[in-house]
Amino acid sequence: MISGTFHTSYRSDMALRRTWLERLRLGLFIAFVLLFPFVVRKPYPVFLMNQIGIATIGAIGLNILVGYTGQISLGQGAFMAVGAYTAGILTARLGVPWWLTIPIAALFTALVGAVFGIPSLRMKGLYLAIATLAAQEIIIWVVTHWEAVTGGVDALVVPPPMLFGQRVNTDFRFYWVIWPLVGLTALVTANLFRTHYGRAFIAIRDQDVAAEVMGINVFAYKLLAFGISSFFVGLAGALIAHYRSIVTWERFTIETSVLYLAMIIIGGLGSISGSLFGAAFMTLLPAFLTNVGRALQGVIPGMDEFIPYLQQASFGLVIILFLILEPEGLRKIWQDIKNYFALWPFSY
Amino acid sequence: MDTFIQLTLTGLTNGAILALAALGFVLIYKASDVINFAQGEFLLIGAYLMYATIVQIGLPWTLGVLVTMVVAVLLGILIERFVLRPLIGEPIISVIMATIGLSSLLQAVVRIIWGSQPKAFPAFIPSTPVTIFGATVGADRLWAIGIAALLMLFFSLFFRFSKEGIAMRAVADDQQAAMSMGISVKKVFAWAWSIAAVTAAIAGAIVANIVGVGPHLSHFGLRVFPVVILGGLDSIPGAIVGGVIIGLLEAYVGGYIGGGLNQVISFVVLVLILMIRPYGLFGREIIERV
Numbered sequence: 001m002i003s004g005t006f007h008t009s010y011r012s013d014m015a016l017r018r019t020w021l022e023r024l025r026l027g028l029f030i031a032f033v034l035l036f037p038f039v040v041r042k043p044y045p046v047f048l049m050n051q052i053g054i055a056t057i058g059a060i061g062l063n064i065l066v067g068y069t070g071q072i073s074l075g076q077g078a079f080m081a082v083g084a085y086t087a088g089i090l091t092a093r094l095g096v097p098w099w100l101t102i103p104i105a106a107l108f109t110a111l112v113g114a115v116f117g118i119p120s121l122r123m124k125g126l127y128l129a130i131a132t133l134a135a136q137e138i139i140i141w142v143v144t145h146w147e148a149v150t151g152g153v154d155a156l157v158v159p160p161p162m163l164f165g166q167r168v169n170t171d172f173r174f175y176w177v178i179w180p181l182v183g184l185t186a187l188v189t190a191n192l193f194r195t196h197y198g199r200a201f202i203a204i205r206d207q208d209v210a211a212e213v214m215g216i217n218v219f220a221y222k223l224l225a226f227g228i229s230s231f232f233v234g235l236a237g238a239l240i241a242h243y244r245s246i247v248t249w250e251r252f253t254i255e256t257s258v259l260y261l262a263m264i265i266i267g268g269l270g271s272i273s274g275s276l277f278g279a280a281f282m283t284l285l286p287a288f289l290t291n292v293g294r295a296l297q298g299v300i301p302g303m304d305e306f307i308p309y310l311q312q313a314s315f316g317l318v319i320i321l322f323l324i325l326e327p328e329g330l331r332k333i334w335q336d337i338k339n340y341f342a343l344w345p346f347s348y
Numbered sequence: 349m350d351t352f353i354q355l356t357l358t359g360l361t362n363g364a365i366l367a368l369a370a371l372g373f374v375l376i377y378k379a380s381d382v383i384n385f386a387q388g389e390f391l392l393i394g395a396y397l398m399y400a401t402i403v404q405i406g407l408p409w410t411l412g413v414l415v416t417m418v419v420a421v422l423l424g425i426l427i428e429r430f431v432l433r434p435l436i437g438e439p440i441i442s443v444i445m446a447t448i449g450l451s452s453l454l455q456a457v458v459r460i461i462w463g464s465q466p467k468a469f470p471a472f473i474p475s476t477p478v479t480i481f482g483a484t485v486g487a488d489r490l491w492a493i494g495i496a497a498l499l500m501l502f503f504s505l506f507f508r509f510s511k512e513g514i515a516m517r518a519v520a521d522d523q524q525a526a527m528s529m530g531i532s533v534k535k536v537f538a539w540a541w542s543i544a545a546v547t548a549a550i551a552g553a554i555v556a557n558i559v560g561v562g563p564h565l566s567h568f569g570l571r572v573f574p575v576v577i578l579g580g581l582d583s584i585p586g587a588i589v590g591g592v593i594i595g596l597l598e599a600y601v602g603g604y605i606g607g608g609l610n611q612v613i614s615f616v617v618l619v620l621i622l623m624i625r626p627y628g629l630f631g632r633e634i635i636e637r638v
Binding site: 066072119122123125126127129130131133134135137138141144145254258261262265269306309310312313315316317318319320323324327 | 383431434435438440441442444445446448449450451452453454455456457459460570573574577581607608611612615616618619622623626
């Protein structure tokens with residue numbers, strides 16, 4: 001039985017994964033991700049995994065801002081739109097190679113995010129949430145009305161990404177673009193919060209005045225948080241553009257912002273694994289409901305039309321139930337399970 | 349000149365509807381510091397309840413209005429009791445997300461019951477054209493302005509003279525002091541939510557009378573934000589003035605500039621107000637700043 005984790009060297013104390021059990025779990029997860037498309041071999045589950053991967057990158061990005069730095073943002077959808085449209089326009093209109101557009105789009109989104117983070121100088125909490133809501137509406141309005149560049153309300157068709165003469169954005173092939181980037185995003189974020197930048201973000205979240213007194217330039221670090229967060233959000237947007245080959249503004253409305261906020265709240269604020277849990281949960285729940293609805297189609301005729309409504313209702317209900325019953329999200333449930341077995345059979 | 353008067357009247361109508369929706373929003377914020385993202389759905393539910401009682405059940409419209417208001421009150425109380433009360437003392441983001449979840453849930457319920465196709469609404473307010481200062485407008489728009497003004501007057505008197513209104517103001521001012529005077533803060537929260545639901549339902553019925561019933565009515569939920577920020581989040585006169593200003597602004601911009609700019613102008617104003625004067629025109633000048 002484990003009474004605690006004790007380290008005898010700085011090296012082991014500062015490691016990202018500090019116990020063999022943690023390393024084992026991570027190894028198992030990586031093995032799962034690597035083997036998944038070979039074992040399943042059907043397009044639909046791989047497609048879902050890709051969705052989860054992109055959502056995880058976006059959710060980690062949002063979590064850096066909301067969960068770690070404590071700045072509420074309702075502009076996630078618009079920032080994803082910036083990433084997606086930048087990647088799409090660069091490829092479709094300027095002929096920039098697709099793999100190059102992804103980092104460019106992410107960097108550009110970081111810039112836009114930092115600009116829209118400027119109101120956070122004067123506002124926090126509620127007022128900042130409303131300011132980002134306005135940013136969301138204004139950016140999407142620009143996207144739908146700047147027809148010369150974005151194509152307006154019409155879909156922007158992105159030429160399929162090619163590598164060695166092969167089309168990359170099939171479900172199976174793009175899996176190997178998305179999931180390494182998920183791993184990279186998680187690794188960068190995990191390490192970010194071991195540097196003084198990340199520590200500063202957390203200090204600002206916990207008590208901004210105290211952070212200022214301790215010598216942290218609150219404004220600069222808030223802008224940095226907006227920038228880093230938007231970088232990953234733009235990355236997710238760029239991946240959507242190349243994966244789906246079509247960019248439409250409908251994919252990036254306020255509903256998307258809310259969906260991502262729901263992911264990180266249900267998954268767990270200020271947690272990377274929580275972002276993954278939340279992304280997986282919010283991607284699989286509507287898919288699950290669709291399948292249940294289709295299966296019930298034979299029993300209850302006309303079930304098909306109700307599926308979108310049921311998805312919407314369950315979305316709202318899940319958010320409310322999590323907030324009331326388990327505000328710390330799936331991450332906390334997972335923690336409780338681990339604790340239970342760590343102390344088993346003498347847990348009290 | 350005709351266009352100007354026409355635009356002014358359109359703006360005033362929209363402003364009156366926005367002000368009614370904003371009134372409930374401000375009440376909830378004043379009483380309990382909660383931002384209600386489900387205000388648009390209250391409007392939606394009000395409109396559909398009117399539709400159900402008048403068209404589907406076939407009640408006379410007076411009775412329809414009464415039933416709608418009773419259901420709205422019950423809805424407000426239920427939401428306060430089962431969604432917001434467990435979240436007292438939780439961080440802002442939880443409360444915001446709870447009302448967002450609520451808006452999604454309510455919208456889905458409306459769609460499950462009534463479908464998502466817009467429906468025609470029997471005009472219980474006549475829309476015969478009326479000529480004012482040389483401009484022709486539907487009488488229903490004038491009625492909408494009148495009804496909204498009357499309701500605003502009623503609520504001003506309510507807060508000024510009724511026992512419940514005074515209790516609500518006391519709680520908004522200082523919860524602990526109000527409690528020590530024997531005011532039930534829980535009851536005041538319930539009051540705030542039911543009044544918000546009722547005013548939104550009336551606004552919904554007015555909108556439905558002009559443009560018909562459909563899920564698109566919930567868009568008013570987002571359009572309320574510029575109104576309340578402009579007027580001040582915790583100010584009832586602010587909700588009225590803000591509603592009228594935003595309504596007029598959208599009408600003029602739509603009429604004279606066009607290009608879809610009227611859809612976004614209010615949010616641009618919102619950002620400007622937040623940068624210059626975050627507490628709005630009439631709000632209290634305490635705002636958290638870093």
